[in-house]
Amino acid sequence: RAYAWLDDLSSGRHASVEDLAAAADLHPKVVRQGLRLAFLSPDMTRAALDDDATIKLRQIPKLLPLSWREQHRSIG
Numbered sequence: 209r210a211y212a213w214l215d216d217l218s219s220g221r222h223a224s225v226e227d228l229a230a231a232a233d234l235h236p237k238v239v240r241q242g243l244r245l246a247f248l249s250p251d252m253t254r255a256a257l258d259d260d261a262t263i264k265l266r267q268i269p270k271l272l273p274l275s276w277r278e279q280h281r282s283i284g
Contacts, residue, residue, distance in 0.1 A: 210246035213239060244268065249276035252283065 213228055215221075222228040225243070229236040245253070248268065256268075273279050 210242050210244075213243055214246040217243075241270075244270070244272045247272055247274055249279050252276075252279060 213232075216228055217225070222231060225239050226236050229239045232239065245256075245268070248256070267283055269282060273282060
């Protein structure tokens with residue numbers, strides 16, 4: 209869902225997070241929180257989706273570093 213939302217915003221299908229949230233019938237905060245997952249490193253994404261004990265979605269900081277190396281340092 210995060211990748212689809214990012215594509216919607218990048219392509220101009222939706223002009224803002226607020227427009228996207230309205231179209232998805234969600235609060236903008238939910239969309240913003242979900243969008244950060246599109247920037248999570250692939251191995252951390254896999255671990256979170258596989259319900260690996262090494263990472264839980266609530267551990268992902270609101271201000272997620274874009275560098276995957278920094279993500280590993282900040283999340284573990």
